[in-house]
Amino acid sequence: MTPIPKTRETFRLIHGGQANSSMMQAATVSEEFATLSMDGRTERDEWFALACHRLAEIDNLAAGWDGYGSDRISKPTMNFAAMLLANVWEEARSLPFPAISPMSNGAIMIEWRSPISEVTVEVNNPNDVDVLVETLATGHTNEFHVTSNFAKLSEALEQSTKPVVAVA
Amino acid sequence: MPIAGPKPSDALPDDEVVIRRVPTLHPRADGKREVSKGSFAASSKSRDPEEGMSVDLASVLVAMGIDPADPTQFAPEFEVLMTLKVGDLHAHGMWVVPRTQPHPAHCNVLGVTSGKRKIVFGLAQFLRCPADVVKAGE
Numbered sequence: 001m002t003p004i005p006k007t008r009e010t011f012r013l014i015h016g017g018q019a020n021s022s023m024m025q026a027a028t029v030s031e032e033f034a035t036l037s038m039d040g041r042t043e044r045d046e047w048f049a050l051a052c053h054r055l056a057e058i059d060n061l062a063a064g065w066d067g068y069g070s071d072r073i074s075k076p077t078m079n080f081a082a083m084l085l086a087n088v089w090e091e092a093r094s095l096p097f098p099a100i101s102p103m104s105n106g107a108i109m110i111e112w113r114s115p116i117s118e119v120t121v122e123v124n125n126p127n128d129v130d131v132l133v134e135t136l137a138t139g140h141t142n143e144f145h146v147t148s149n150f151a152k153l154s155e156a157l158e159q160s161t162k163p164v165v166a167v168a
Numbered sequence: 169m170p171i172a173g174p175k176p177s178d179a180l181p182d183d184e185v186v187i188r189r190v191p192t193l194h195p196r197a198d199g200k201r202e203v204s205k206g207s208f209a210a211s212s213k214s215r216d217p218e219e220g221m222s223v224d225l226a227s228v229l230v231a232m233g234i235d236p237a238d239p240t241q242f243a244p245e246f247e248v249l250m251t252l253k254v255g256d257l258h259a260h261g262m263w264v265v266p267r268t269q270p271h272p273a274h275c276n277v278l279g280v281t282s283g284k285r286k287i288v289f290g291l292a293q294f295l296r297c298p299a300d301v302v303k304a305g306e
Contacts (some may be wrong), residue, residue, distance in 0.1 A: 058192070061191075061192070069215060082206045096197075097197070103207075118280070
């Protein structure tokens, strides 16, 4: 796993602004991580710290960051992406660390790639997430929308670690 | 995100080439940095009601005396630039149209939906790229 540079401030999960139910859930997740950290850094801490570092980089992007006048990525979208990552960690841990990218439309893209499939998540806004799962062997794609329940996404990530069974 | 629909009357000729600026790179465990398909997204509806993906038309830049491959002449703040052939985009139903604001070379690619983003990413070729930068999946 890529070492985390120590010169950058870790992304803070809660930035204030308008509180809503998703933000409250994020706060709960944050406290859970704080508890886990009491006994030293766990695998989950390391993974999430790396994710938060990448989110911090995105958070630091100024308006116009894409060269075409795009706005900054909003705090609620950043927080929701962090919460989503925290929620699916258990299933995502066996996959290579995801690419996390800002998008010109204000969304955050999270991409998991395995030899079996690609899972692409676009966090458009809080409770507005598009997921595209592509099975690489067949090219078959499955698209679905997620709000605050990540069970279907977790299932897709779990399936990404399992070998495809050939059908006679 | 609106689909592109029929070919607009102002669509660019197929033999043109457009340039997409790539703003952020994802660090990898092997020390390389990668471009992901997230860099190929349309603008938000609040900024562009047409929801096009912004690009720069190479021929206009050249006509203005600008070499887009030279970072001292074009987009110096971007390490990575990628090119797309207009004919390739048209072949996949994504129309490229001139939209000369905020500058004369600016164009929009219409119909870059989440389902077509991977196609666009696959079509893109490096114009300017440091040695440690690769496309995701390579």
